[in-house]
Amino acid sequence: MTGSIALLGQPNSGKSTIYNNLTGARQHVGNWAGKTVEKNEGSFTYNGVKYTVTDLPGSYGLSGNSDEEIITTDFIKSGKSELTVVLVDASQLERSMFMLAEFARLDKPAMLVLNMMDVAKDMGKDIDTDALAKKLGIPVLPFNATDTKDYDKLKKLIAEELKKPHKLSVKAPEGKADVKADSKAKFDWVSEILENVTRTRESVYKMSKFDRVMTRPILGKVICIAVVLLAFMVSMIVMLPFAGVGQMIPTLLHEPVDKLLTGWNVHPWIVNIFSMMIPNTLSFTISMASFVLGVNIVFGFLEETGFIARAAYQFDGLLSKLGLQGKAICPMLMGFGCTIGGACGTRVMDNWGQRMLAMSIVWAIPCASIWSIIPVVSGMFFTWWQTMLVCVGILAYVVVSMIIVSKVFGRKLAPMETRSGMIMELPPYHKAHWKHILKEAFFKAWDIFKRALGTVTLVSLIFYVLSFSRDGNVNNSLLYRVGTTIEPVTKFFGMGWQTFVAFLSGAFAKEAVLGTLNAVFMGGNSVMEAAFFSQGTSTDTALLGTAMSQAVSAAEALAFMFATTFSVPCLMALSTTYKESHSLKWTVKVALFYICNALVLSCIVYHVAELFM
Ligand SMILES: Nc1nc2c(ncn2[C@@H]2O[C@H](COP(=O)(O)OP(=O)(O)OP(=O)(O)O)[C@@H](O)[C@H]2O)c(=O)[nH]1
Numbered sequence: 357m358t359g360s361i362a363l364l365g366q367p368n369s370g371k372s373t374i375y376n377n378l379t380g381a382r383q384h385v386g387n388w389a390g391k392t393v394e395k396n397e398g399s400f401t402y403n404g405v406k407y408t409v410t411d412l413p414g415s416y417g418l419s420g421n422s423d424e425e426i427i428t429t430d431f432i433k434s435g436k437s438e439l440t441v442v443l444v445d446a447s448q449l450e451r452s453m454f455m456l457a458e459f460a461r462l463d464k465p466a467m468l469v470l471n472m473m474d475v476a477k478d479m480g481k482d483i484d485t486d487a488l489a490k491k492l493g494i495p496v497l498p499f500n501a502t503d504t505k506d507y508d509k510l511k512k513l514i515a516e517e518l519k520k521p522h523k524l525s526v527k528a529p530e531g532k533a534d535v536k537a538d539s540k541a542k543f544d545w546v547s548e549i550l551e552n553v554t555r556t557r558e559s560v561y562k563m564s565k566f567d568r569v570m571t572r573p574i575l576g577k578v579i580c581i582a583v584v585l586l587a588f589m590v591s592m593i594v595m596l597p598f599a600g601v602g603q604m605i606p607t608l609l610h611e612p613v614d615k616l617l618t619g620w621n622v623h624p625w626i627v628n629i630f631s632m633m634i635p636n637t638l639s640f641t642i643s644m645a646s647f648v649l650g651v652n653i654v655f656g657f658l659e660e661t662g663f664i665a666r667a668a669y670q671f672d673g674l675l676s677k678l679g680l681q682g683k684a685i686c687p688m689l690m691g692f693g694c695t696i697g698g699a700c701g702t703r704v705m706d707n708w709g710q711r712m713l714a715m716s717i718v719w720a721i722p723c724a725s726i727w728s729i730i731p732v733v734s735g736m737f738f739t740w741w742q743t744m745l746v747c748v749g750i751l752a753y754v755v756v757s758m759i760i761v762s763k764v765f766g767r768k769l770a771p772m773e774t775r776s777g778m779i780m781e782l783p784p785y786h787k788a789h790w791k792h793i794l795k796e797a798f799f800k801a802w803d804i805f806k807r808a809l810g811t812v813t814l815v816s817l818i819f820y821v822l823s824f825s826r827d828g829n830v831n832n833s834l835l836y837r838v839g840t841t842i843e844p845v846t847k848f849f850g851m852g853w854q855t856f857v858a859f860l861s862g863a864f865a866k867e868a869v870l871g872t873l874n875a876v877f878m879g880g881n882s883v884m885e886a887a888f889f890s891q892g893t894s895t896d897t898a899l900l901g902t903a904m905s906q907a908v909s910a911a912e913a914l915a916f917m918f919a920t921t922f923s924v925p926c927l928m929a930l931s932t933t934y935k936e937s938h939s940l941k942w943t944v945k946v947a948l949f950y951i952c953n954a955l956v957l958s959c960i961v962y963h964v965a966e967l968f969m
């Protein structure tokens with residue numbers, strides 16, 4: 357025996373939460389409207405019967421006004437599911453019942469889930485569910501989708517309803533030609549149904565005071581930025597223990613493995629791979645994954661509470677100038693922490709073109725790793741206030757760069773006629789559901805870890821072979837020979853062979869840049885060892901600074917910093933963009949654009965700076 361149900365409701369009513377809990381899937385949930393943009397299908401088994409569940413994009417009605425609404429409307433009308441589980445947000449019953457009014461015309465089997473009963477209760481709302489069920493003629497289940505205890509009741513009711521379905525006994529008025537009159541009739545129907553069913557106890561909804569501040573044009577934006585800055589600091593604290601463990605791995609493994617393999621007379625190449633490259637790769641991927649973890653936990657929290665919805669509202673106007681919508685604010689902010697997180701975060705965008713455009717723009721945002729390199733390199737050449745100026749210059753160019761990217765790719769990816777203003781409501785604030793946030797963040801971090809391990813190992817191997825020299829002196833490596841051969845060309849762009857190699861290593865991982873600089877300027881060690889063993893922190897920046905400032909001019913250093921910041925993001929961010937966009941063509945196209953853009957920029961910065969320095 358089988359059965360099939362569909363989850364229908366307005367955006368943010370909790371459909372995906374129910375879908376995930378029923379089927380064990382991992383659809384994205386968060387406290388703002390419009391996260392699910394395509395339908396998803398899963399299943400669960402109850403009492404030996406298999407039920408198929410379809411999670412539909414949130415929709416305000418069934419008239420097909422947007423892409424999501426068309427998907428939802430078509431599916432519901434097709435009759436592919438035997439029972440429609442209509443979800444309403446009990447904390448905003450009047451508004452969210454509109455969907456039921458739309459549905460009523462279809463004359464199909466249904467049951468009603470009054471979700472978010474906990475929020476409604478906190479707001480002092482009482483709902484007489486029995487009276488409601490009687491009026492509607494279909495079963496009504498008070499529910500809290502985030503509480504796993506409630507699900508047995510839900511499954512039982514679904515099973516019963518599939519055996520003996522109910523249809524709405526009251527029908528909403530037939531749609532007339534005049535849409536306005538039509539929706540008014542529906543709202544009248546809703547108020548009639550809710551009469552004597554709901555009662556709000558005397559209590560003030562305190563949070564709305566905060567919203568009055570949050571929606572102020574300037575103050576709201578200032579608060580948003582402040583909260584985000586704070587969020588990054590917290591992300592760093594969250595990731596520290598994990599990254600710490602990761603950084604211990606090479607130190608712990610290096611010597612014992614080295615001793616063991618050397619004792620077995622294994623070839624030094626192989627010994628190096630196992631004692632150095634693999635532990636370093638492992639450590640690297642762990643710190644990358646812990647970054648993704650930290651950013652996702654903190655931003656997951658902001659999203660669940662409803663903060664991101666406010667930020668999206670605040671920045672919608674600005675972002676629409678880039679061809680995006682307010683919704684893109686979350687991935688963009690995440691991009692300051694980690695481009696990988698930012699690229700994943702674009703899942704919330706409405707369509708593929710907007711998504712790809714958002715990812716391309718997120719690439720222009722320097723991630724936290726870049727922010728940890730720039731002050732160090734700049735500090736070797738400039739005073740502290742000049743370093744501040746460099747950072748300000750970089751920030752200013754971020755804006756320029758985003759505008760250029762949106763101009764170059766925006767016309768194709770988000771054509772003018774498809775750009776529409778965002779309609780987004782401010783959802784009520786929710787308490788954060790930690791279990792869900794942690795689960796989602798761990799899953800994302802684990803996904804990155806798995807993917808990075810393979811990719812990073814491969815690239816490390818290539819790098820290793822290129823930089824290997826029998827005596828450990830970098831000047832005897834293939835890298836040196838290739839680097840010095842192309843130096844006449846790279847010099848034109850403001851980079852000598854050393855800085856150019858460091859620039860290239862940045863495309864692999866930004867964390868590798870300092871180590872690479874250390875290796876190519878200090879010589880002695882293999883690039884591999886210095887690049888991946890020292891992980892920046894233990895690099896003696898004073899010594900490196902002296903060595904670098906002897907070989908590189910201030911203008912060259914400036915060019916190098918701009919080139920590194922505005923080139924392609926790291927390899928894993930590239931691979932994530934490809935995974936998320938499913939388009940190799942666009943990923944490569946944008947990557948080539950970024951590399952060319954970085955080289956041109958570096959060239960301009962170098963030649964202009966030469967005039968003044
Ligand atoms: N307090 C509370 N929060 C809930 C409940 N159900 C869902 N949520 C939260 O409400 C938010 C929206 O849930 P989703 O499952 O993403 O909603 P959706 O209907 O799939 O939304 P769209 O895909 O945007 O249409 C999330 O932050 C959930 O964690 C509930 O019963 N109580």
Ligand SMILES: [Mg+2]
Pocket residue numbers: 371372373383384385391392412413414
């Ligand atoms: Mg959803």
